[in-house]
Amino acid sequence: MVDGLLKNMKKKALVNQVNLSLLIDVIHKFSQDIISAKTEEEVFKILANEVSQQMDFLDCVIYKVDNHKNILRQVAAYGPSKITNSGFENPLELKFGQGHAGKVAQTGQTLLVDDVTTSKDYFLDVVQAGSELIVPVKIDNVVYAVITSEHPDKYFYKENHKKLLEVITSIAVGALVKIHEAEELGMVKEKLEVVLERKSSDLDMAIETLSTQYSKLKYQHDKQESLFQEVHHRVTNNLQIISSILRLYMNQDDPKSINSLQEVHNRVQAMALIYQNIYKSMEVNMVNINSYLYDLINYLKSSSSGKTVFIEVDVEFDHFGLDVLVPLGLYITEVYYYWLKQLGETNEINLRIKLLKDKGDFSFCFIIEDDEAKPFKEKLDLMEAEDVSSTLISALIEQLEGKFTQGFQDGNFMRLRFNA
Numbered sequence: 001m002v003d004g005l006l007k008n009m010k011k012k013a014l015v016n017q018v019n020l021s022l023l024i025d026v027i028h029k030f031s032q033d034i035i036s037a038k039t040e041e042e043v044f045k046i047l048a049n050e051v052s053q054q055m056d057f058l059d060c061v062i063y064k065v066d067n068h069k070n071i072l073r074q075v076a077a078y079g080p081s082k083i084t085n086s087g088f089e090n091p092l093e094l095k096f097g098q099g100h101a102g103k104v105a106q107t108g109q110t111l112l113v114d115d116v117t118t119s120k121d122y123f124l125d126v127v128q129a130g131s132e133l134i135v136p137v138k139i140d141n142v143v144y145a146v147i148t149s150e151h152p153d154k155y156f157y158k159e160n161h162k163k164l165l166e167v168i169t170s171i172a173v174g175a176l177v178k179i180h181e182a183e184e185l186g187m188v189k190e191k192l193e194v195v196l197e198r199k200s201s202d203l204d205m206a207i208e209t210l211s212t213q214y215s216k217l218k219y220q221h222d223k224q225e226s227l228f229q230e231v232h233h234r235v236t237n238n239l240q241i242i243s244s245i246l247r248l249y250m251n252q253d254d255p256k257s258i259n260s261l262q263e264v265h266n267r268v269q270a271m272a273l274i275y276q277n278i279y280k281s282m283e284v285n286m287v288n289i290n291s292y293l294y295d296l297i298n299y300l301k302s303s304s305s306g307k308t309v310f311i312e313v314d315v316e317f318d319h320f321g322l323d324v325l326v327p328l329g330l331y332i333t334e335v336y337y338y339w340l341k342q343l344g345e346t347n348e349i350n351l352r353i354k355l356l357k358d359k360g361d362f363s364f365c366f367i368i369e370d371d372e373a374k375p376f377k378e379k380l381d382l383m384e385a386e387d388v389s390s391t392l393i394s395a396l397i398e399q400l401e402g403k404f405t406q407g408f409q410d411g412n413f414m415r416l417r418f419n420a
Helices: 001-034 041-053 101-106 159-252 253-276 289-303 324-343 388-399
Strands: 061-066 071-078 093-095 112-113 132-140 141-151 287-290 307-314 320-322 350-359 365-369 403-408 412-418
Touching: 001 041, 001 159, 041 061, 041 071, 041 141, 041 159, 041 289, 061 101, 071 101, 093 101, 101 112, 101 132, 101 141, 159 287, 159 289, 253 324, 253 403, 287 289, 289 324, 289 350, 289 388, 320 324, 324 350, 324 365, 324 412
Parallel strands: 307 350
Antiparallel strands: 061 071, 061 141, 071 093, 112 132, 132 141, 287 320, 350 365, 365 412, 403 412
């Protein structure tokens, strides 16, 4: 009796070993085939065929679940009663709860029916079955599909069939997830390509529009620049003509008239230097203040006959607009010659010119000062004076909206604070 029991145990162990080996072979074969699947349809087709052929099933049907409409649709099948040259015949559409497949779609639990004749949920498809095995295909714990196999014999399906089908189903789920991700990436790629194509088209249109606008603006700019240069060229020429005419009169008139003409000539030359410096500047309506002061001071020193004048310049700005520089240049010219008159007996004069940022209510502070030991005998009387120079200085200060002060502190000084 003991020997018989041992023989049965060995026989059972051998059967289990064979079944395990068979399970491993089936899983391996299915895993190799499923790798090549590129679409969901291919996965379902391989699943239906491989399960049936490897496990000696006579029939296998796969339903895809529509959880929004609560229905199942046949998408793949295996078996002589299912397959034709054009695909599987009589594809069914079940409602949730209809048949064993509809029940599993609801519960998400594997169902093994040994005898379908005793089950009230059995749904007759083509041929009367004896037993049925139904396994859900779940993605993220939601039933995505249902695989079912029927056999004419009762009690055909065993526990190992159930476990093997569940393992194979889990492998299929991995393949489906991978395909879905690839499809989603493909859709994102297509959308990006459409967006990029549209953006590229929009960008091309924008570039074309900007290019056209740039061409028009450049044409207008070149035209305005040419006109501007022509105007300044003519202004400079006209000022030079006026200067030349004044020189002719200065060479012919009496000494008293010559002094008056010289003052007019100096004022004209101060303005002419501004327009000459425009051509040295990168800005159309701006003049480099250092360059202009250098030219103006050299001219003023050259016109100071009989005197040696040293001028030190300190400027905290680079450029000024014409609306400021014209009155400021005339102001410097008038003050310079006023200074020479006040120091008529001095042969050597040291001046300092400063154009600084004002620390008070004004933007700028222009200072002219010397190192003389005595103050001027006469200060500028901007309110009562009737001479041309004082009247012109007063008008220029008003044009600059400035505040003028004059005094003596280790030398004579004149300070003009103004805004631009």
